[in-house]
Amino acid sequence: MEFNQLLPLLLEGIKETLYMTVLSTVFSYLLGIPVGVILFITDKNGVWECKPINMILGIIVNLARSIPFIILLVAILPFTKAVVGTTIGSNATIVPLVVAAAPFIARMVQSSLKEVDAGVIEAALAMGSSPLQIIWNVLLPEARPSLMIGCTIAITTILGYSAMAGFVGGGGLGAIAVNYGYYRYQTNIMFITVALLVIIVQIFQEIGMKLANKTDKRIKNS
Amino acid sequence: MIRIENVSKAFQTSKDKIKAVSHINLTIEDGSIFGIIGLSGAGKSTLVRCINLLERPTKGKIFLNNIELTALPPKQLRKEREKIGMIFQQFNLLEQRNAIRNVCYPLEIAGVSKKEAMIKAEKLLKLVGLEDRMNNYPSQLSGGQKQRVAIARALATDPQVLLCDEATSALDPNTTRSILDLLKSINESMGVTIVVITHEMKVVEQICNQVAVLDQGCVVETGEVKDIFLSPKSRIAQELILPKNKGIASLQGKRIVRLAFDGQSSFEPVIANLVLKCQTMVNILGASTEDVGGKAFGQMLLQLPDDELAIARVKNYLDSIGINYEESDVNGI
Numbered sequence: 001m002e003f004n005q006l007l008p009l010l011l012e013g014i015k016e017t018l019y020m021t022v023l024s025t026v027f028s029y030l031l032g033i034p035v036g037v038i039l040f041i042t043d044k045n046g047v048w049e050c051k052p053i054n055m056i057l058g059i060i061v062n063l064a065r066s067i068p069f070i071i072l073l074v075a076i077l078p079f080t081k082a083v084v085g086t087t088i089g090s091n092a093t094i095v096p097l098v099v100a101a102a103p104f105i106a107r108m109v110q111s112s113l114k115e116v117d118a119g120v121i122e123a124a125l126a127m128g129s130s131p132l133q134i135i136w137n138v139l140l141p142e143a144r145p146s147l148m149i150g151c152t153i154a155i156t157t158i159l160g161y162s163a164m165a166g167f168v169g170g171g172g173l174g175a176i177a178v179n180y181g182y183y184r185y186q187t188n189i190m191f192i193t194v195a196l197l198v199i200i201v202q203i204f205q206e207i208g209m210k211l212a213n214k215t216d217k218r219i220k221n222s
Numbered sequence: 223m224i225r226i227e228n229v230s231k232a233f234q235t236s237k238d239k240i241k242a243v244s245h246i247n248l249t250i251e252d253g254s255i256f257g258i259i260g261l262s263g264a265g266k267s268t269l270v271r272c273i274n275l276l277e278r279p280t281k282g283k284i285f286l287n288n289i290e291l292t293a294l295p296p297k298q299l300r301k302e303r304e305k306i307g308m309i310f311q312q313f314n315l316l317e318q319r320n321a322i323r324n325v326c327y328p329l330e331i332a333g334v335s336k337k338e339a340m341i342k343a344e345k346l347l348k349l350v351g352l353e354d355r356m357n358n359y360p361s362q363l364s365g366g367q368k369q370r371v372a373i374a375r376a377l378a379t380d381p382q383v384l385l386c387d388e389a390t391s392a393l394d395p396n397t398t399r400s401i402l403d404l405l406k407s408i409n410e411s412m413g414v415t416i417v418v419i420t421h422e423m424k425v426v427e428q429i430c431n432q433v434a435v436l437d438q439g440c441v442v443e444t445g446e447v448k449d450i451f452l453s454p455k456s457r458i459a460q461e462l463i464l465p466k467n468k469g470i471a472s473l474q475g476k477r478i479v480r481l482a483f484d485g486q487s488s489f490e491p492v493i494a495n496l497v498l499k500c501q502t503m504v505n506i507l508g509a510s511t512e513d514v515g516g517k518a519f520g521q522m523l524l525q526l527p528d529d530e531l532a533i534a535r536v537k538n539y540l541d542s543i544g545i546n547y548e549e550s551d552v553n554g555i
Contacts, residue, residue, distance in 0.1 A: 127327065219361070
């Protein structure tokens, strides 16, 4: 393929990949943060301890996390169609990506919250904070650096998953790699897309870690 | 006034029930500095957490100004908690907030506007001597400074009571002194009742008026600090006051007098005068004294000669200069 044909194709792929990754991450966090918070506060000695809720939610999260993404992608096709009206393209990929990433993110959020010093939560309780105030004013802000590192991990994982969706008619760089590299044996195009994916992951990783460290007040920035 | 009525707290572990505190009855008067002392594991921290219901007692009632805290629904309890400030051994500051915003936190959750909260926080940080550290984050502050921020934060909602859970145990002796001085001045100027949990007799000596001695979850002795310090009755109180009495066990039967300094002038050479005036030799067996603003605090163990007349002279002299003492057999201590 000529370079002037390849370039718009790759640019379109990058655009679609970023679109899927960013939107999926946003939606996954909209689901994952509340679930992670509930998992944390309903746990033993949490500020809103409730064993049944914790157990049921924990089982659902583990169940969803056990299903291999490529299987999940196909299994929920009817659901995907019901939500976005189609089963191919970038929008159709976002649905399974969110379904797969949200439980994973919920666990990461939970583990970030666990890092918050129990003494600080106790102090906040002693000052008369309600559970909601503790979540909003203590847990989430105090766990912010760890949450940001988690987000960096999540976004790069979702990017990897999004490439997998290329096999079932999803868009983006993954689809290009599959369609040209795998089905048409154009390995050079496959290499280029893989290289691009590596670069994108690298950029996300660097920016994420830098931001996390920069906003962490426990680190002395002199 | 805080009233603790027949409070017990047991923890359920997978194997058995552990009684942390049992059948505690205490009354803490308004404006006092009340010490709760005991060895580690005696249940002090559990008891203080029962006062603001961070730990809910298994049995018994807690009253603050005749309001029964143990009977309040969560929302009202939270409102009452604003009247009880608390500071901790590990300070427990919000690490991602700077000093002034830490002090603002209790005001924010109490619904005070941000602007008002900032004004009040600034005033409080000035009170604790940190006006030049307001924008520093906890990681940039020393232990003593962190505890000062914690004190300012605990005072933000104008509490009537300040609970101090081993507040000076993580600090060096000089910093401990300055934090205790700060607590005392807060007690005097603002009339805040202070409850101090500690395992160090020094802390009690230095700032408390009343003390309860805790051992294995029970109050074994309570009263004025002066009285308990002078003649500790329970074994555990004796141990806390004289922790290093093992070395003098060989002096059994010898005449030992324990002098207690509670605010006499540091500049007066008491022992030298005693020797000169009474014309007798004394042997200093041990001493733990400190100078607090020109006043002597602490105690000294003297061995007197086996001569009744000399002993009478010594006692007479001590009486005349107003130093409290207690004659004791070493085996009694």
